[in-house]
Structure formats: structure tokens, C-alpha cells
Amino acid sequence: MKFRALALLSLAAAALCTAVPAAAQPYPSRPVTLVVPQAAGGTNDIVGRLVGQKIGELMSASVVVDNRPGAGGNIGTQLVAKGPKDGYSLLMTISSSQAINPALYKNPGFDPVKDFKPVGLIGAVPNVLLVNPSFPARDFNEFLKLARQKGANYQYASAGNGTLNHLLGEMLNSMAGISLQHVPYKGVAPALNDVLGGQLPIVFASLPSALSHIKAGKLRALAVSSEKRSPVLPEVPAIAEAVPGYNGTLWIGLFAPAGVPADVLAKLQDATRKALAAKDLRDKLEQQGVEIAAPTTPDQFSKLLQDDLAKWARIVKASGAAVD
Structure with a gap:
């Protein structure tokens, strides 16, 4: 009986030791996927790889870019919107996908505001x-x-x-x-x-x-x-x-799916701010023609998105462009 009791105690202790570390693992404990809803080699892909690498360095994690082009960016955007809400699947996107597609497509498959939380505005191109x-x-x-x-x-x-x-x-x-x-x-x-x-x-x-x-x-x-x-x-x-009032700048931004834990979102926002302040990343982005955004709060980024949704809805309507 004594031997059996000791054995049971040992098994319980072993189970506890294996369970606790797994539950206590801080974010990020595995690779983070950065979905780019455009093809490799384009502006967003170039920026996503540079920014993802720097964020990964700051968080001591591997950030892997996953190109998911198609339907003007809708396919990759839907993937993140409907995917896990744990911070391991993020969206690096551009204003043409996030702010124009909702007006262009009858059913883009995502809500640009409700389905996402802003992590950081990267810059303009x-x-x-x-x-x-x-x-x-x-x-x-x-x-x-x-x-x-x-x-x-x-x-x-x-x-x-x-x-x-x-x-x-x-x-x-x-x-x-x-x-x-x-x-x-x-x-x-x-x-x-x-x-x-x-x-x-x-x-x-x-x-x-x-x-x-x-x-x-x-x-x-x-x-x-x-x-x-x-x-x-x-x-x-x-x-x-020559044409006063003309302005059509493409912005690039990082989003997490709505529902990501607040502490994880805060870590991502902090890492993004630090990445954009790093001289090595800034130099690489500027060499590519990216005008790095001034420090922007998540609320300010949300306001920019909402303003652009209204602006491009007017332009899309005037142009008559539409995609089923």
C-alpha cells in the first residue's frame, strides 16, 4: 500500500510538472504567421518581410510571412478574420484591400472594422x-x-x-x-x-x-x-x-483579428512601435520608398481606416467599378 501511494504521488507530481509550464508559457511561444494578402514581390510583401523580421527579433520569436493573394486581397484577409484569435495569425495589409474592397465587392467576406484590431500603422507609399x-x-x-x-x-x-x-x-x-x-x-x-x-x-x-x-x-x-x-x-x-486636391496614397498597416487577448495585443502593439523606431528598419523601409508613419495610436489608426472607407466608397461609386 505504501509503495502504491508513493507511486501515485509521483505520477501526480509528474503530471503537474508537465502541465504547469505549458499553461504558463508566455506569448509568443511558437512561430507567428504574418498573412500578406498579396503576391510575393509586391510592396506589401516587401514591407511585411522587413517589419515581420524586426518584430520577431524584438519578441524573440520567428515571424513567417504567408502570401495568400486572390480576390484583391479578400482571400488572405478572410483567412485572418475567421482564423484563431490567439495572436499567432496576423494580417499585414494595404489600404486598397482594407478600405476599398468593402465598397468594391458585394460581399468581401469580412468587416474591416469589426473583424480586426489595429496593431500599428506602418507607413505610406x-x-x-x-x-x-x-x-x-x-x-x-x-x-x-x-x-x-x-x-x-x-x-x-x-x-x-x-x-x-x-x-x-x-x-x-x-x-x-x-x-x-x-x-x-x-x-x-x-x-x-x-x-x-x-x-x-x-x-x-x-x-x-x-x-x-x-x-x-x-x-x-x-x-x-x-x-x-x-x-x-x-x-x-x-x-x-497640377491637379489641386488630388491625393491617393497607399497605407500599409498591421492588424490582429478581433478577439485576441488584450495582453497579447498590447505586446504586439509595443513591439511594432519599437520596430518602427529602430534605425535599421527605418533605413530599409525608406530605401524602398516607404514613408514611415509618425507614431500613431490604435484609435488614430482606426479613425484613418474609417475615413478612408468613406472616401473610397465615394470614388468607387463615381467610377462605377464593381466586382461580384
């Missing part, structure tokens, strides 16, 4: 109005003059119907009194390739995805879509200099 070097306009004013001529029928490429670079063209048509014809592609890479090859003359593309082509002289940058000039291309004017 202008799009660039680019032309093939054979295009006759040498600057943006010449471009407008050509586009305003009677019978002008210039085509521009975009990453797809309803994407930001599609709507930037529609907004330019409306505000500048021109009639560029939209040609949608399945992603920015094939759109850029056809303009590089001369099949189409014009494209809107995010600065990070186009910067190498601009520097190599393979594409000519006529103007940027941001309100002011980009520090990376200070010689290239903002569209707003």
Missing part, C-alpha cells in the same frame, strides 16, 4: 504615374496636354479592376478632365511587364514595385499620387501640383 520611355510626354504637364487633345485615347494598365492603381486613373480622369482607358491585369507585375515591353504606354504602380525600373531608365516617372513629392524621387512632381 505613393503610386507613380509611369510611361514607357517611347511615350512622347517628357513630364506631367506635357502628359496632360496630350491627354486633353481631341480624340486622345491613351490606355493605362493597372493591377486589376477596383485596385488602387485602377481608381487612381479614374480619379485623374475625373479631376483633370481627361479620358484614359483602363486595362486591368492580374497583378502589378504583368501590368508593369507590358508597359516595359511597349504593349501599353501608361501604368500606375506603387513606388517600391517600380523603383528599380525607374532607376534603370526602363520606365519614366511623370508624377506621384501623394499630396507631396516623395523624398525618394524629389525631382518627380506630385499630381496635386
Whole structure:
């Protein structure tokens, strides 16, 4: 009996020792998945990998980027919205997916406000109005003059119907009194390739995805879509200099699914703030043409999202763009 009692006590002690550490493991105790709802090689992918690596360093964890493109970003966004609420699945997204898709798609499959908690605003990226070097306009004013001529029928490429670079063209048509014809592609890479090859003359593309082509002289940058000039291309004017009020900047932000424990969310927000303050990360992002966001609270980020949802809903409605 004595031996049996001792054995039972030993088993109980062993069970306790194995159970307690598992329950007490602090977050994060395993790899964190950073879902990027766009294809590899694009702006959000580039930024997601740089930011994810730094956040992982600060939290002593592995952060793995998982590209889930499709439906303009809806597939990856839905994956996080409907996935586990434990902080191990996060969303690195862009304003075109989070703020435009809800107006563009009849059923995007997620609520951009209710289904997510803001972790941190990373920064902003202008799009660039680019032309093939054979295009006759040498600057943006010449471009407008050509586009305003009677019978002008210039085509521009975009990453797809309803994407930001599609709507930037529609907004330019409306505000500048021109009639560029939209040609949608399945992603920015094939759109850029056809303009590089001369099949189409014009494209809107995010600065990070186009910067190498601009520097190599393979594409000519006529103007940027941001309100002011980009520090990376200070010689290239903002569209707003010739078309007052024009502003179409792409922001990049990190979200967690709603329902994540408050302490986990706080850790993620703290790590993101520290990552964006680190000089090595800032230098890498700025080299890619990312304008790093000023310190922004989660409430301020939420307000930005809600303001953009209203803004782009108006533009989508005016353009007539819609995706089933």
C-alpha cells in the first residue's frame, strides 16, 4: 500500500510538472504567421518581410510571412478574420484591400472594422504615374496636354479592376478632365511587364514595385499620387501640383483579428512601435520608398481606416467599378 501511494504521488507530481509550464508559457511561444494578402514581390510583401523580421527579433520569436493573394486581397484577409484569435495569425495589409474592397465587392467576406484590431500603422507609399520611355510626354504637364487633345485615347494598365492603381486613373480622369482607358491585369507585375515591353504606354504602380525600373531608365516617372513629392524621387512632381486636391496614397498597416487577448495585443502593439523606431528598419523601409508613419495610436489608426472607407466608397461609386 505504501509503495502504491508513493507511486501515485509521483505520477501526480509528474503530471503537474508537465502541465504547469505549458499553461504558463508566455506569448509568443511558437512561430507567428504574418498573412500578406498579396503576391510575393509586391510592396506589401516587401514591407511585411522587413517589419515581420524586426518584430520577431524584438519578441524573440520567428515571424513567417504567408502570401495568400486572390480576390484583391479578400482571400488572405478572410483567412485572418475567421482564423484563431490567439495572436499567432496576423494580417499585414494595404489600404486598397482594407478600405476599398468593402465598397468594391458585394460581399468581401469580412468587416474591416469589426473583424480586426489595429496593431500599428506602418507607413505610406505613393503610386507613380509611369510611361514607357517611347511615350512622347517628357513630364506631367506635357502628359496632360496630350491627354486633353481631341480624340486622345491613351490606355493605362493597372493591377486589376477596383485596385488602387485602377481608381487612381479614374480619379485623374475625373479631376483633370481627361479620358484614359483602363486595362486591368492580374497583378502589378504583368501590368508593369507590358508597359516595359511597349504593349501599353501608361501604368500606375506603387513606388517600391517600380523603383528599380525607374532607376534603370526602363520606365519614366511623370508624377506621384501623394499630396507631396516623395523624398525618394524629389525631382518627380506630385499630381496635386497640377491637379489641386488630388491625393491617393497607399497605407500599409498591421492588424490582429478581433478577439485576441488584450495582453497579447498590447505586446504586439509595443513591439511594432519599437520596430518602427529602430534605425535599421527605418533605413530599409525608406530605401524602398516607404514613408514611415509618425507614431500613431490604435484609435488614430482606426479613425484613418474609417475615413478612408468613406472616401473610397465615394470614388468607387463615381467610377462605377464593381466586382461580384
